[in-house]
Amino acid sequence: MSALTPMQRRPAPVHYSEVNGVPHGAPAVSGGELTAMLRDASFYDRPDTRSAKAAHMAVVSSHLTTRVGGQLGALAAACDPSSIMLCDDLPLDAHDVAKTARCHRRACEALFAASERQHSDLEHIRSYYRLEQRIGVRVGLGLRVRHDGHPGVIIDTHGQYLVLRRDGENYTVTVHATSGMEYEGPDGWVPAVPLPDPYAAV
Ligand SMILES: [Zn+2]
Incomplete structure (x- = not known):
């Protein structure tokens, strides 16, 4: 490790x-x-x-x-x-x-x-997945999330991925921003929606 x-x-x-x-x-x-x-x-x-x-x-x-x-x-x-x-x-x-x-x-x-590393990663994650525009959630450190139903918090970034610590656990998990994720937005919990498949629209 x-x-x-x-x-x-x-x-x-x-x-x-x-x-x-x-x-x-x-x-x-x-x-x-x-x-x-x-x-x-x-x-x-x-x-x-x-x-x-x-x-x-x-x-x-x-x-x-x-x-x-x-x-x-x-x-x-x-x-x-x-x-x-x-x-x-x-x-x-x-x-x-x-x-x-x-x-x-x-x-x-x-x-x-x-x-500096997190800022660069977050700028990419925000502009690529557009979660703020699509589901009203601005992704950042300290944000409450659920991953596969487990509550936790965003503690770091890793390239285009988010690093979470689940409640009650001291290890971290690295997750994809739109896979199995719910975010606590200003109006409550919202599921992350994967980006539309660009080929599906053809
Ligand atoms: Zn100092």
Whole structure:
């Protein structure tokens, strides 16, 4: 068995505004893709303005400690989730953050790399299968799905395939976007419809 990817090692990704009760280390997403954020320096007496400029990959943290009180955020930097609190009022599309503006510590760098790969895969999946236009579902990380009837969540992409973690299981499965899939859309569960066979229309 191959080594686990950075996404497989972590709890399922969640929307950055819905982190209550979410396990420590879960990556935060916005718009169905990984999000990066700037350090929240507001509660330091003397903010470190040099490192404050780097964007970190956002993960849920239950290990943050506050020194001066005030509202304690639940999002932290992947590279140091116990001590770098992030400013969650400015979620950035991670794949879009300039390389010079990124944190290059190992855990952040791994998730930045994942965000670029996933963005490319998701753009392809969205434009090829057109699920948003056909069934009203925008495919992305953290989306609830059922695969062959088993509920789970999209945790990653693999080329033109989606990587799921089914509820109650810790391994992942790689699936085709329209085969045996249902998606939780804005109006409830909808089955994915395979693309029409181009030869059938002739
Ligand atoms: Zn970092």
